[in-house]
Every structure is written in C-alpha cells, then in structure tokens.
Amino acid sequence: MMLPARLTSQIILNTWRLRHHGTCYSNLPSLSSNYLNNQRKTTASTHHPENSPQSWLLNPPTRLDATRKRLFSLSAAGIVNSAPAPMKPYLRLMRLDKPIGTWLLYLPCTWSIGLAADPGCLPHLGMLTLFGTGALLMRGAGCTINDMWDKDFDKKVARTATRPIAAGEITQMQALVFLGGQLSLALGVLLCLNYYSIALGAASLSLVVTYPLMKRITYWPQLVLGLTFNWGALLGWSAVIGSCEWSVCLPLYFSGVMWTLIYDTIYAHQDKDDDIRVGVKSTALRFQEQTKPWLSGFMVAMMSGLIVAGVNAEQTLPYYATLSAVAIHLTHQIYTLDINKPEDCWKKFVSNRNLGLLLFLGIVCGNLWKEQRDSSLQND
Numbered sequence: 001m002m003l004p005a006r007l008t009s010q011i012i013l014n015t016w017r018l019r020h021h022g023t024c025y026s027n028l029p030s031l032s033s034n035y036l037n038n039q040r041k042t043t044a045s046t047h048h049p050e051n052s053p054q055s056w057l058l059n060p061p062t063r064l065d066a067t068r069k070r071l072f073s074l075s076a077a078g079i080v081n082s083a084p085a086p087m088k089p090y091l092r093l094m095r096l097d098k099p100i101g102t103w104l105l106y107l108p109c110t111w112s113i114g115l116a117a118d119p120g121c122l123p124h125l126g127m128l129t130l131f132g133t134g135a136l137l138m139r140g141a142g143c144t145i146n147d148m149w150d151k152d153f154d155k156k157v158a159r160t161a162t163r164p165i166a167a168g169e170i171t172q173m174q175a176l177v178f179l180g181g182q183l184s185l186a187l188g189v190l191l192c193l194n195y196y197s198i199a200l201g202a203a204s205l206s207l208v209v210t211y212p213l214m215k216r217i218t219y220w221p222q223l224v225l226g227l228t229f230n231w232g233a234l235l236g237w238s239a240v241i242g243s244c245e246w247s248v249c250l251p252l253y254f255s256g257v258m259w260t261l262i263y264d265t266i267y268a269h270q271d272k273d274d275d276i277r278v279g280v281k282s283t284a285l286r287f288q289e290q291t292k293p294w295l296s297g298f299m300v301a302m303m304s305g306l307i308v309a310g311v312n313a314e315q316t317l318p319y320y321a322t323l324s325a326v327a328i329h330l331t332h333q334i335y336t337l338d339i340n341k342p343e344d345c346w347k348k349f350v351s352n353r354n355l356g357l358l359l360f361l362g363i364v365c366g367n368l369w370k371e372q373r374d375s376s377l378q379n380d
Contacts, residue, residue: 094140120371322362
C-alpha cells in the first residue's frame with residue numbers, strides 16, 4: 001500500500017532521530033495514528049462523505065449497509081420494520097412479523113385441497129391462493145381477539161408485555177375497529193366459495209372468538225385451538241368438491257387436531273412459569289414431566305388418522321412413503337425435546353412448518369401417481 005508523502009517524510013525523520021538521539025521507536029505508531037486522525041477530520045470537513053474515497057476508507061459505511069439490508073429485506077419482520085410508523089403496531093397486532101402461526105393455520109387447508117384434486121392433477125392454484133389470503137386474515141383476527149382478551153395478562157409476562165395493546169400503543173376501541181376490518185376482508189374471501197363452504201366457514205367463528213377464554217377454564221386450551229386451527233381440513237375439500245366427504249375429511253381433521261396438541265404443547269412449555277404466576281392453564285402444566293408420553297400418544301393418533309384419510313382418498317405409494325418421513329420427523333422432535341429450555345421448545349415448534357409442507361408434498365405426489373397407476377391397470 002502506498003503511503004502519503006507527508007506520512008513517509010515523518011517516518012524517515014523519526015528513523016533518523018532513532019539512530020542519532022535514541023528516540024523511542026514507539027513514537028512512530030503514535031505519529032501515524034495522529035496523522036490518520038487529522039486526515040479524517042480534514043476529509044470530513046472539506047468533502048461530502050458520500051463523494052470522498054478517503055472518507056469511505058476511513059469510515060466504512062457499515063450502518064448504511066445495514067440500512068440497505070433492512071430496506072431490501074423480504075422477510076416478514078423486514079416488511080413490518082419497513083412499514084410506516086403508524087402501521088407498525090397494527091401489523092404486529094396481527095403478528096405479521098411472526099408468520100409461523102399463519103403457516104400452521106394454512107397447511108391443513110392445503111392438505112384438504114390436495115386430497116380433493118382430480119387424479120393425476122395438481123391442487124387448484126386459485127384455491128390455494130384464496131385460502132392463503134384467508135389464513136393470513138383469520139390468523140390476524142384471532143391474534144387481535146386474543147390480545148383484547150389477554151391485555152391484563154400480557155402486561156405481567158415479559159414475552160408479551162410489548163404487544164401493542166398491552167403496551168398501550170393501540171386502544172381497545174382501535175383494536176376492535178381493526179378486528180372489524182380484518183373480519184370484513186375475511187368474509188370477502190369466504191364469499192368467493194360455494195354456499196356449502198360459506199356456511200361451514202361461518203360455523204368456525206364461535207371457536208375463533210371463544211378459544212382465548214379456554215386457558216382460564218381448562219388445562220386443555222390446546223385442544224380447542226386444534227379444533228379451530230384445523231377447520232380448513234374440512235373447508236378445503238368442500239371448497240373444491242362442493243361438500244365434505246366425511247370418510248376423508250373427518251380423519252384428516254382429527255389428525256390435524258392431534259398435530260396441534262403436539263406443537264402447541266411444546267410451545268406452551270416456553271411460558272409455563274409465567275402461566276403459573278399469572279394463573280392460566282395449559283397442557284404443558286397438565287402433562288409436566290409426562291409430556292413426552294402424551295405427545296407420543298398424540299403422534300400415534302395423528303398418523304392413524306392420516307392413514308385412514310389416505311386409504312379413503314385412494315392415495316398411493318408416495319403418500320405413504322411421506323407418512324413414514326413425517327413419523328420420523330415427529331419422533332425426533334418429541335424425543336430430543338428439552339421442555340425446560342425455551343429456545344429448544346421454540347426450535348421444535350417452528351419445525352412443524354416443514355413437517356406440514358412435507359405432508360402436502362406427499363399428498364401432491366401421491367395424487368399425481370394415481371394417473372400412472374390407473375394407466376398401468378388399463379394397459380394390463
């Protein structure tokens with residue numbers, strides 16, 4: 001690297017002093033440091049920082065780079081952070097920055113839509129898009145209702161104290177108006193379906209409203225959440241076919257409820273100490289150290305339901321091969337779980353998105369395989 005002429009001359013001068021006067025050699029770094037500091041001040045005062053090459057060398061634009069990364073981030077949290085300030089509390093109220101809940105609500109819908117597809121065909125893309133929009137809106141509405149009910153509880157728990165209603169960023173009336181907007185949009189999505197599905201979808205609203213109260217009443221609020229979150233397993237099929245085939249839809253719905261009992265019990269173990277202090281109930285407090293045997297039972301029930309649904313839907317080899325992978329995933333999830341480590345509980349909880357996507361892929365591949373199997377039978 002080439003040194004400026006002024007700095008080079010100072011180094012030569014001090015080298016001469018070292019030889020003739022015994023000057024301490026440690027003065028050289030000091031002089032170099034002083035020179036660089038002076039250069040930095042001079043550059044900052046005489047040049048615009050964005051146009052000066054020396055300024056960029058002396059002051060690396062780390063903050064600018066970080067800002068650019070935030071601006072160009074397409075993650076859910078990045079979108080919320082980039083939103084206008086007045087919108088941020090509402091986006092956080094509907095948990096747009098934490099999309100895992102939307103995924104867990106949406107995935108049972110995709111399973112049902114996939115199973116309802118014609119043999120050899122991909123799932124209806126329009127229905128998948130419509131249900132994805134509905135899942136986003138209804139999850140947001142559910143979170144709004146939950147935070148309105150739990151405002152006083154949330155203030156007492158460190159993890160939830162920053163939620164917009166508990167923190168005072170949004171009033172109860174503002175939250176109520178926002179809830180009305182979300183439900184109106186969700187109704188618009190529902191009205192795009194057939195009459196049977198409209199009636200079936202409307203029937204789930206009572207579960208959405210009452211679920212947040214269950215933690216005050218029973219140690220099984222996760223069961224009620226399962227009944228709520230997996231309604232799409234019924235609705236997806238009826239939206240495609242026009243009515244429910246109960247021999248397929250009920251086992252699929254049952255499996256979804258068991259799945260919710262697994263992942264939400266794991267989630268509840270993060271908050272069990274706060275739940276005891278605040279006075280709310282959960283399956284985590286009900287099962288305690290017996291959590292793994294209970295979760296294992298739910299896993300067996302879930303897999304049994306998926307097998308029955310597959311048989312009645314005339315699913316094929318790829319579907320059952322995927323069920324084996326799902327069972328392995330759940331087994332690993334349960335038996336490596338440390339219920340006393342919140343970070344491990346969170347890691348296991350969010351891994352269920354991948355499990356749900358894996359099952360959806362198995363349903364799609366199994367349905368595509370049907371055409372090949374039917375063609376082979378015809379040729380024989």
